[in-house]
Amino acid sequence: MTHNSRTVLIEANRLFREGLKHLLAGTRFEVGSEYNTIDLALSAEVTDAAPELVISGQPVKDEADLRAIREAFPSARVVVLADDLTVDVLRAAMGGGADGFLIKNVSPEALIQSLQLIMLGEKVFPTNLASMLLDMNAISPQQSIRGLSPREQEILQALVTGASNKMIAIKLGITEATVKVHLKTLLRKIDVNNRTQAAIWAMNNGFTADGAPTPTRNLYAVSA
Template sequence: MPQAPITVALVDDYDVVLLGVAKIIDQYRDRVIIAEIDTNQPLRDTVDVVLYDAFAQPESDREEIGVLIRSPCARKVIVYTWNFHPELVESAQRQGVHGYLSKALPAREFIAAIEAVHAGEIVISDPPGRARPVTGLDWPGRGEGLTERESEILALITQGHSNAEVSSRTFLSPNTVKSYIRAIYRKIDVSSRTQAVLWGVDNGFSPDHRRIDHWRGGP
């Protein structure tokens, strides 16, 4: 008998991020199928794998990962991120995640990693270095030329976090955060933090709050 596709729930605070991931997975729907997409909503369906996209999430708080690990609806939990700071990876493993995957993985390797986790393996990607994200990913501000890291920092600023808090949450040095902020200001043509926040609010950098059930005919 053919094996049923692995059911996956996508979790993040931003629709545009999750929809980009969903489009990648959808190319392999004979192997992996999306059951639901949750933005700031608790899991509803029991799924084989929860894929937690760490874009603009308070990773250093670790709260969301723990909630997913403890959820009876999540058989396996994978973190999907560019941030491979050793403390983050170790913390995620201590909490019991089954995978910590890089956004630099090619799509076929990404799907293979989900399948390996479903089969019972613990999969930790190599740090991504300067590799670009897999084709098809999306994030707020991409159309304006913002990289995913720049967009994540702008999202945290839009949420009201200080430079010190952004540094703590992203595990970037304060000077690196300042460099990113200067680059962000140039790309969105603003000159102050207030202008940047207003631009962020108007351009999709505020977290979403909804669920998409049974995306494209999922279970």
């Protein structure tokens, strides 16, 4: 099978797959290539224009799954559609660099809006993600933020919400170039490689969209 569309859908449940195709028909996200598994999608021959979007409803076992998708479709945004929100799946999605993580019971309107934001370069995750922690054994916030300047903490807090450099600059009243400088220093201080890993680190250490830091809380499955 070959890719004949700029959107690729990976979903084993035929009924859900057909429903999603119907929902996206007539939009810029119309599905033209579909696969039952990630392995089938990765082994398919690409002969047409490179896909812009990959939507995977298949369970993501670990970060390697998403990295493999990114390698196969390097120019595409990658969105995970999960049955529910669990620690392992969310960790794999964020660690693997997913551009979006949505629950399958999301409303049609919210799905389309989320895909539009993702194609604009925004990161889209469940609205209550910022209040969740991926590691129940995280060190205390008082220890973890030691060495971070107030500005770096503000930027770290913004990363939890998925804000872009431009959005952070507007919110803090500084230039994008200044944000990049702070971000580079911040990544070095907390010993991570990118903004997604920084967001995970922040949540592990009590940062939320409302303030930083807060007491550690457990992660529970929720609906998007």
